[in-house]
Amino acid sequence: MKAFLSIDGVHKSYGKNQVLGGVYLNVNYGEFVSLIGHSGCGKSTLLRIVAGIEKADKGNILLDGSEITEPGPDRAVVFQDYGLFPWFTVYENVYHAVDSAFGKSLDKTQKKDLVINYLSLVGLEHHINKYPSQISGGMKQRVAIARALAVNPKMLLLDEPFGALDALTRNTLQDELLKIWENHKKTVLMVTHDIDEAIYLSDRIVIMSNGPSAKIFEIVNISIKRPRNRKDLLNHSEYRELKGHLLYTLQERLKKQEAHMTEKVNITGM
Amino acid sequence: MKETFSKSISVIFISITATSLIFGVWELLALSGQLLKIFPAPSQIYDFATSEIKNFFSGNEGSLGIGIHLYHSIKRVFVGFLIACIVGIPIGILLGFSGVFGKAFYPHVHILRQVSPLAWLPIGLALTRNSEYAAIFVIAICSVWPILLTVASSISFVPKAYYEVSAVFGIKGFKFMRRVLLPSILPQIIASMRIGFGISWMVIVAAEMLVGNRGIGYFIWNEWNNLNLSGVIFAIMVIGTFGILVDFLFVQIEQNFNYNRRR
Numbered sequence: 001m002k003a004f005l006s007i008d009g010v011h012k013s014y015g016k017n018q019v020l021g022g023v024y025l026n027v028n029y030g031e032f033v034s035l036i037g038h039s040g041c042g043k044s045t046l047l048r049i050v051a052g053i054e055k056a057d058k059g060n061i062l063l064d065g066s067e068i069t070e071p072g073p074d075r076a077v078v079f080q081d082y083g084l085f086p087w088f089t090v091y092e093n094v095y096h097a098v099d100s101a102f103g104k105s106l107d108k109t110q111k112k113d114l115v116i117n118y119l120s121l122v123g124l125e126h127h128i129n130k131y132p133s134q135i136s137g138g139m140k141q142r143v144a145i146a147r148a149l150a151v152n153p154k155m156l157l158l159d160e161p162f163g164a165l166d167a168l169t170r171n172t173l174q175d176e177l178l179k180i181w182e183n184h185k186k187t188v189l190m191v192t193h194d195i196d197e198a199i200y201l202s203d204r205i206v207i208m209s210n211g212p213s214a215k216i217f218e219i220v221n222i223s224i225k226r227p228r229n230r231k232d233l234l235n236h237s238e239y240r241e242l243k244g245h246l247l248y249t250l251q252e253r254l255k256k257q258e259a260h261m262t263e264k265v266n267i268t269g270m
Numbered sequence: 271m272k273e274t275f276s277k278s279i280s281v282i283f284i285s286i287t288a289t290s291l292i293f294g295v296w297e298l299l300a301l302s303g304q305l306l307k308i309f310p311a312p313s314q315i316y317d318f319a320t321s322e323i324k325n326f327f328s329g330n331e332g333s334l335g336i337g338i339h340l341y342h343s344i345k346r347v348f349v350g351f352l353i354a355c356i357v358g359i360p361i362g363i364l365l366g367f368s369g370v371f372g373k374a375f376y377p378h379v380h381i382l383r384q385v386s387p388l389a390w391l392p393i394g395l396a397l398t399r400n401s402e403y404a405a406i407f408v409i410a411i412c413s414v415w416p417i418l419l420t421v422a423s424s425i426s427f428v429p430k431a432y433y434e435v436s437a438v439f440g441i442k443g444f445k446f447m448r449r450v451l452l453p454s455i456l457p458q459i460i461a462s463m464r465i466g467f468g469i470s471w472m473v474i475v476a477a478e479m480l481v482g483n484r485g486i487g488y489f490i491w492n493e494w495n496n497l498n499l500s501g502v503i504f505a506i507m508v509i510g511t512f513g514i515l516v517d518f519l520f521v522q523i524e525q526n527f528n529y530n531r532r533r
Contacts, residue, residue, distance in 0.1 A: 053434050071437035083435040086529035087453040096449055097439035133530050151439060 002065075004029040004187055005050070005155060009059035012045055019045050021213025022059070025206060027155075030185040034198040036246070037208035037217075038254065043191045044159055046208075050189060051077050051157050064154055073101035076148035080160040082140040084132045090139075091115060091128040094147045101151035118150040119143070121180065138169035145177065149184070158190035162197065174200060175230065182227055195246045199239060200228060205246065210254050218249060310500040318500035319507075334484070336508060342484040343474050344512075346402075350409025351463075351470045358414040358466070359459060362421025363451075372422060383415030387473040391480055401481035408477045413466035420462030424455040457527045464520035471513045 003026030012020040019042040027033050035043040048054045050061055052071035061068040063075065077083070084093050094115045102111060119128055122142035132140055141161060148156055161177075162170040178201055181188060192198050198205045202222050209217040224238055233239050293312045300311030310318075328335035365372040365379075387408050394404035394411075428451065436442070436450050478487025486505055493501030 051438060053437065071434070073438065073440045075438070077434075077438045079431065079435070081431065083431055085432070085435070085450065085453070087456075088449075096441060096445075100440040100442070100445060131529070147439070 003027060004031075004064060005189070006062045007046070007050065007059070008061065010046065010049060010056045010061065011058035012042070012049060012054065012056055018213045019211055020049075020056075021215055023208075023214070023216055025216060025219075027187060027189060030187055032181060032188045032201055032203045033190070034202040034205045035189065035191045035208060036193065036195065036198050036205055036250070037214065038210050038250065039193065041208045041211045042214040043208050047077075047157050047159050047189060047191045051075050053077075073097070073151040074154045075157055076151050076153035076155075077157045077159060078141070078144045078148050078161045080163045082132070082137075082144045084140055084143055086132050089129050089131055090119065090124060090135070090143050093132070093143055094119060094150050097147045098150050114150055118146040121149070122146045122176065136169070137165050138173060141165065141173060142176075145173075145180075149180070149186070153186070155187040155189065158188060158192075160191050160193070162194070163192075170194075170197075171230065177201065178228060195243055195250070199224070199242050199246070200230065200233060207246070207249055207254075217254065220246065308497050308499055310503065315500045315503050318498075319504045322501075322504060334489075336486070336489060336505065339484055339486045339489040340508060340512065342482070343478065343486040346405050346478075346482075346485065347409055347467075347470045347474050350406040350474075351413055351467055353406070353410040354414040354417055354466055354470070355463060357410070358417035358462075359421050362418040362462070363425060363455075365418070366422035366425025379415060379418060382411075383419070387412045387476050388480075391477065395481075405474070405477040405481050405485075409470045409473050412473045413470040416469060417462045417466040420465060421455065421459055424458030424462075425451075427458070428454050457524060457529075460520065460524050460527060464517065464524065467516060467520065468513070471509070471516070475509065 005025075005027040007023055007025040007027075010020055010023045011018070023046055025033075035046060037043050045054060049056050050063075050068065052068050052075065068075070085096075088096065095111065098106075098111050098115055106114070116125065116128070119125055122145055124139060124142055124146065127135060127139065132143070135143075141164075145161070162173055165173065174197055181201070188201075190198075190201065199222055205220045205222060206216055207218045207220065208214050220242065222242060224233070224236060297312050299305050300309065300314075322336050325333075326335045326337035329338060365375055390408045390411050391404060394407035395401065398404050398407060432450055432454055436446050441450060474485070475487035475490060478485035479491040482488040486509055490502050490505045493499070493505065
């Protein structure tokens, strides 16, 4: 089967600092893939290149057969800091995205219904006329999720979507996202540094090596049955093994690789 | 709560005491003849002010009420300030947006904004050959720079995230300008208008002293020619009061557009 999203040899540098040194990754249709790695390893950069917000220096990315050159609503992004416009209400924040994404292919009532539907999906039907400053961080992120889903993207890009939330809200939103994803089967690429979150939500976890010149270090399959349930997960032996493996990889194996790389740099430096 | 209350009580107390003290000393000095003969005591200014306020809007030629003068000044300031906004805001946006234009024209703007209003007056008179228009020209050209510069710099403070979110969701072109860019710099536009208005209101007196036969600046000049300092001081108070009223209005509008405090 041909991959839905194929990332082919993506390189990215900021000045002399090479962040990504050749990333290759295929994501299948309807798959939930998480990118995990140490901070500064370039996982967010990779996501932003897929979003089209940043351009790769080398390599290309195909989504559903066509090359990604610029940002667009076919790859809706949920940002860590929500990305809501404070002068718009909850409703308007979603509506203006829907309006721009669909243009004239939907009429006003259809757009309106769409917005209300997705805001109801995330449980915000009673808060549509509030401003972002009037709602909690968890609610803001719900608006952002509703907005991303409402534009009917080919895939969802989540950039540490729950990173700014407290633990309880984070859990609730993970549960809700999982439920929505299981119903909609959108293709998802998510950046996270939360191992539990990655295991709970993903089909595959992509571990990135430490920068500079980060590459994909390892891809871990999560075969825990769906629908998943947070309570059962803790008793799952596979969950414990995976968590152990991921922790070990992030804490020990990546470090060795780093030491190895430094050595190499020294040799070439001489 | 209690603490802030007692604090504001002491603020009011100190303010009133200090003001009364100043006026009291001034009154004593004036009455005992320590000041110049033409320098009025506060009580004399008060008498003058009450009689002026009584015929505030008097249209008697020769003894026009100060309200009429104020009206003419406000009219000129309003027109000049409006021109400054209409010219300054779009050009400010353009300069802020286009790095090339911005860099190319910042030297001009920064040189011109240093120029005193009085220096512009001959240019205005030469260009318009009409003292009324010249006054408006001076107001417009003095208040346009701070408006233009504040608006231009506000563009660079638009968070990168707004551009990214807009690009991701396809909000582009005119829609982006109208729904994202303008709302995001609106608070700074209003702040720039507040600064611009403050300058207009300062410039008007100087301009009217030289050109008008009506207006608060003319009123001051006329009172000075009559050696009536009570009139001058009264006019100063009127100017200050009106200025602070408009400033207060701008503050209210500014707060209304403080998106993060919206409740």
